[in-house]
Amino acid sequence: MSERQRTGVFNRLLRTCALLLWTSAVAAAQSWDLNILPLDQIKPGMQGVGKTVFTGEGAEEFGVQVLDIIRNFYPQTDLILVRLTGDRVEQTGVVSGMSGSPVYLDGKLIGAVAVRFGEFAKEPIAGVMPIGYMLEVADTERTRPQAVRSAFSGEYGFMRNVLVGADANFWPTLAQTWSGRAMNQQSRIESPLVFSGFTDAVLAQAAPLMRTLGFQLVSGGGATAANFQAHGKLEPGSSVSQVFISGDLSIDVTGTVTAVDRNRILAFGHHIFNLGPTRLPMASSRVLTTLSSLMGSNKMASSQDIIGSMRQDRLAGVYGELGTAPAQVPVVVQTHSAAQGRRAFSLYLADDPALNNLMPLFLRIAVFQCLVVAQLAAAPCSVQLEGAVDLADGSRITVEDFFSAEQSLGFMAAGSEFGDASDLIASLLGALWVSDFASPAVSRITLSANIAEGERYARIHSVTPDRAEVNPGDSVAVAIELAHHDGRITTIRQSLAVPKTTTSSSLTVLVGGGRALTQYDVQTNPEKFRPKNYNELKELLKGRRRNDRLYVQWRVPAPGLIVGGEELADLPPSVMGIMNHRRVSEDRPLRDRLLEERVLPQDREIAGFKRVVFRIIPAGGDPSRRETGIEAAGEW
Structure with a gap:
């Protein structure tokens, strides 16, 4: 088949599709009590009118001249190219808000003004959406499917x-x-x-x-x-x-x-x-x-x-x-x-x-x-x-x-x-x-x-422990310095008794504002913040930390795994071996477990995050093995 023959077949198929479309459009128009002009009867040079509101609530007429038909402007959708005429549109051009303005030829509806071409146009050239396609939109309401939720694909x-x-x-x-x-x-x-x-x-x-x-x-x-x-x-x-x-x-x-x-x-x-x-x-x-x-x-x-x-x-x-x-x-x-x-x-x-x-x-x-x-x-x-x-x-x-x-x-x-x-x-x-x-x-x-x-804002300036090493049963303390927006420094002291029965080698203190501490938790256990059902979602929302609170956590090492967001601490070596063998990509190693979290109300927003570590020396331990035991985490 020659190129010319293929083009002819393609054009006949287009005309057939257009005829079928407008046959259904005429039927739909009758159900709508509309008098429409089929697309295949619209020719360049035909003139008509459109209606829109330029001011107030009453629609005014403007002139319309058909320039041509743009085939396949959208996928399987043609567009009528027109020039708008009249004093109003000569001054304004194609107006935002004119979308949907009906266009008539010989008193028959052909479609709606829908497209504007370019900026700084010298002539009011517009595209008209044929009414047949618009009637198909109405027809979809008869078999209305369930509305689909739209989900945003952000990480959290x-x-x-x-x-x-x-x-x-x-x-x-x-x-x-x-x-x-x-x-x-x-x-x-x-x-x-x-x-x-x-x-x-x-x-x-x-x-x-x-x-x-x-x-x-x-x-x-x-x-x-x-x-x-x-x-x-x-x-x-x-x-x-x-x-x-x-x-x-x-x-x-x-x-x-x-x-x-x-x-x-x-x-x-x-x-x-x-x-x-x-x-x-x-x-x-x-x-x-x-x-x-x-x-x-x-x-x-x-x-x-x-x-x-x-x-x-x-x-x-x-x-x-x-x-x-x-x-x-x-x-x-x-x-x-x-x-x-x-x-x-x-x-x-x-x-x-x-x-x-x-x-x-x-x-x-x-x-x-x-x-x-x-x-x-x-x-x-x-x-x-x-x-x-x-x-x-x-x-x-x-x-x-x-x-x-x-x-x-x-x-x-x-x-x-x-x-x-x-x-x-x-x-x-x-x-x-x-x-x-x-x-x-x-x-x-x-x-x-x-x-x-006025601002009421403070950042965690430093966290200083009273010592570097402790024994089980000792009481340890930290001094938390807050640097206020006006340059003042205030100090808050917190202490905790180390459990007598602990076998841990260290005690970690995390001090942070609500956002910073939650961000630390999200980084270490992200699955904890991916709810699996509505009740988990609701509890996460209700349990969010506040900006006007200072949070102090005391943690000890506890080898284990985070499985599905749940922390499994102090696992025996045999269980750890089995769990490591079956680990999936979402599972993460658990570094420590929480002993206590304290929430200290403040009268201002608290920002920042710091961490200090005490070394725990068991009874009879070697006192010569001394370390400063102090770490400062990056601030958020």
Whole structure:
């Protein structure tokens, strides 16, 4: 077969596939009570109109001229190339927020504006997603599968954040992971991600993460979840929002309605995250104004009442249902400071398994903003935090901590007092939502923060033993020096009686802040912090160490193994031989066992970690074998 013949066969196959698609599309359109124009009847030069909201709530018409059909723009998906005409679009070009704007030829619906080509474009050239593909999105709702949880592939992920704090790369890495879910993200129209109630400083810090996710961040007004309207209405061309957070602060993405039939709607003309089945809040929206820019115009929108749920998020668009109440988690954040007094924020967080590892990022940004409001200018401060997550089974997971660190990593970065406090509550939610365990649903989150001016922070400066060697039964002591942020040095003394029956050759004292000591534990026994079921997960979360505590551990050598996170100490040599023979990669040798851990409450954040070792001389031992016995571990 010649090349020409093969090309002819290929083209006939394409036409056949297109015919089959549009045959099913016409049938779907009839079930939707839509009058559509099949793709194979659309020709270059045809002219029509589109509808979108430029200001207010009423849709306006703009002109459309078909330029051509782009075959296979997406995998097995064609795109209609058009030029937009009219005074409005000549000034604004293709606008962010126009995604989903319906396009009609001869009064028949052909699809939705979905793609913008390039920046600084001199002509408003757009791509239209054919309506047939969008109707297929709606058709998937009839055989709706169970929503799939999204898991973040970090080593410890949210659990590690709860225990030792998030590093500066955690949230950017998470956002980058999500950016890979967006197919052909650079060609679709960037949808405005509207932040309402946020300060410029917080928006500036959040913007890079949102750009990574494929959104253009803008300021606007917000939806209130309490105003759910079961009988809300939308029309083709209306502005519509998919809501992530609503209430006193809100985060939502704005697009345009393509088609409406009874309580069903199609919108956007492209995916948001390509998640498949969803259950996200859907709100009506009002466009405050359309901002013109050579780099890409966008709509400044204000979301209104929540009127339904977005049920499908697919390559060709989003499907929603009016009157279907979405799942949301109420969040209450209370703050108190001398500068701003008492304030309370009421938020509602979208509860969707498909977004279970991205919603903590949105929650972190919102909690951070609530805390910043209580701060006086940019003065250093300290945060006393109490948080609780209520679960559907009636149980509660609580966390308490204190944060007062220098903001050396940036205004909103992990390592600042507000960043650390926000990380804790957001990661606590993430640890519950991302786990694969059959855990109860989260029913409510409450957070109380007392914010005081000035830093209260100390680092472990030194740990000095009263001697280098001891005998069984002796009482030993260490002097712990804390170096405060203002230059003061304070000393804390701790003592312990060495067991008379000990046969150990040494006694190790570990002194650390909550994070540093937990990090040491994670390094020596990582499997201990990988829960195997929901109960283990809950106990790990409840048992986290605090920053405003000084921890002192006394340990003695105890040869053994760590198997599945469980410490097996003082094993007989015969058992050790058997266990070593069958060791798997997760098993680790055990160096010592814990005699006692003391928790000393402090009025400030404690950082750092040090270790000292006493040599134990058994009765009748050689006194000439003297060693200093002092070690200093690296600090964290």
